[in-house]
Each structure stands twice: as C-alpha cells, then as structure tokens.
Amino acid sequence: MGLTSELRWFYPGAPPEAIAHWFKTQCPQQGPVNPETRDDLYLFTPDCDYLNIKWRQDRLEIKWRQSEWGEVQFGDCLSGNLETWQKCVCEELTAAMPEDAEAKGTWVRVRKRRSQRFYQVQDTTIEPMGGDRQGSIGCSLELTQLAIGHQPWWSLALEAYGPPDTLIHTLKATATVLSASYPREFPLTPAASFAYPHWLQQVLQGNGEGCRGRND
Template sequence: MGLTSELRWFYPGDPPEAIAHWFETECPQQGPVNPETRDDLYLFTPDCDYLNIKWRQNRLEIKWRQAEWAEVQFGDCLSGNLETWQKCACEELTPTMPGDAEAKGTWVRVGKRRSQRFYQSQNATIEPISGDRPISQGCSLELTQLAIAHQPGWSLALEAFGPTDTLIDTLKATATVLSASYPREYPLTPAASFAYPHWLQQVLQGNP
C-alpha cells in the first residue's frame, strides 16, 4: 500500500497539438519517452467518486481517496483540485473476469495510451530523471489518450510519491517548475480537475 498526492485533469477529444509538443520537447525532461498502450477495466461505481477499483494487467488495484485539499494554482495556466489517495495492489489474485461483466455495465473498458516523465525531489530542488531510474521521492507527469466505446478523451496528471509528509510539497514544487513552460493557450482549470471515478461517471452518465 502507498499514499500519493495527485492533480488530474480530463478533457474530451484528442490532446491539443501544443500540449503534446510541450510534453515531448518543451517541458523539463531527460530523454524521450516510450508510450504504453493497454486496456484497463474499471468497476463502475456511480455516485461514489472516492473509490477507484480497476483490473490492470492481470491484477486488481484499489484506491481510496484519503483527503481533498484546497484548490491550488501555479502561475496563470495550471489550477486544480489536489487530492491524496491510498493504493493497494492485489498481486496474488488470479480470478477470471465474468464474460458478461462488460455487457452488464459493471466493468468498463478504458483504452489508454500513456506517456510518463519523472521528476526527483532532492535537496529542495526538482530535477527530471530517466524513467528507468528508481527513486524514493518524486513526482510523475503523465499524458494519456483515453477511449471508452470509441469516445476519445485525454488526461494530464501529476502524481507525487515518497514519504507521507513530503507528498504535497513535492507535487507543488513539480507543478511550479512545469508551469513555467506549459502552453498558456490551453489552461488547465479546476472544473476539469478530478479523479477517474468522477470522469467515468461524467462520460457514462453525462453528469458534470
């Protein structure tokens, strides 16, 4: 189990070219990234946005929201709703997913093409590092293309990890660094800032 502090934004359609270009070439970075393509199955829990259960690559992952913090803002282009989540991965489960689970609407298949960058927090500084270097304290930046039943969407997210008492400071420091180069014509706003359970409800039920 582990705690993370997170900022996520979701939008319909494909990522704007300016944001994709920023992620690939303009944001602080160390080397290219290799996008990961996969399908995750999410347990759809209407009106329950504090619980996130998904079946990912033959293991069950469960996340509970532990805290909702005040809205945060970085420069004039990044603002959102900061949350802390606790995650548990069930590695030893080997169940077979019922064949009609998706047909009944219990489990929802989400196609993903995710790219990640990583930043190390050390001595009060934030430094980009290669994704294959293990670190104990830092923050990831991910740009993900999404699809539910051929409905495209995209997400940008920051997820801080490490000692519990450093999570929020690490996320804020990383967001501050990234905001300096982020394309200002596409501001990220609190209205689009939430976690996957709320996004699923928004897409599947049309609820804001």
C-alpha cells in the same frame, strides 16, 4: 499499499498539439518517452467518487481517497483540485475477470495510451529522471489518451509518491516548475480536475461535454 498526492485533468477529444509538443520537447526531461498502451477495466460506482477499483494486467488495484486539499494554483494557467489517495494492489488472484463482466455494464473498459516523465525535487527545483519510476521520492507527469467505446479523451496528471510528509511539497514544487513552460493557450482549470471515478460518471452519465464538474 502506498499514498500518493495527485492533480488530474480530463478533457474530451485528442490532446492539443501545443500540449503534446510541450510534453515531448519543452518540459524538463531526460530523453524520449516510450508510450504505454493498454486496456484497464474500471468498476463503475455511480455517485461514489472516493473509490477507484480497476482490473489491470491480471491484478486488482484499489484506490481510496484519503484527503481533499481544495484548489491549488500554479502560475496563470495551471490550477486544479489536489487530492491524496491510498492504493492497494492484489497480485495473487487466481480467478480471471468473468467474461460477461463488461456486457453487464458493471465494469467499463478504458483504452489508454500513456506517456510518463519522472522528477526528483531538489529544494525548489526539479531534476528529471530517465526511464520508469525511480527512487523512493518523486513526482510523475503523465499525458494519456483515453477512449471509452468511440469517445476519445485526454488527461494530464501529476502524481507525487514517497513518505507521506513529503507528498504535498513534492507535487507543488514539481507543478510550480512545470507551470513556467506550460502552453498558456490551453489553461488547466479546476472544473476539469478530478480523479478517474468522477470522470467515469461524467462520461457514462452523459455529462462529459467540456468535462464540467463539481466546481461549475
């Protein structure tokens, strides 16, 4: 089990070219990133945005929201809803996902193409780390292309990990540095900032256009 503090944003369509270019070449980095492509199955839990259950690569992952910290803002183009989640991974399951799970509409397949960068906080600056998640304290930046059926979306997220008393500082320090170079023509707003369970409700209940959420 582990705690993470997170900021996430979801928007319909493909990532704007300016954001893709920023992630690839302009944000602090250490070498190129190899995107990861996979399908995850999410348990659809209408009107329950504090519980996130997914089947990923033959294991069950459960996340439970622990805290909501409200809106935070960094610079003039990056603001969102900060949350802390706890995750538990079940890796010793012997039964596979039932073949009819998707057909019954309980589980939803989300196709993903995710790129990640990792940072270590040094006082008020951040140090890029190469490869996969490294160290016991840090923050990831991820740019993900998503699809449910024929509906394309994209997401940008910050996820801080480490000892509980370091999470908020690590995330805020990382976001502060990244906001300085983030493309201002595509501001990230609280109306599009929430976790996967709320996003699934937006898409599957027909309210996904513009991803207008709880802060409208």
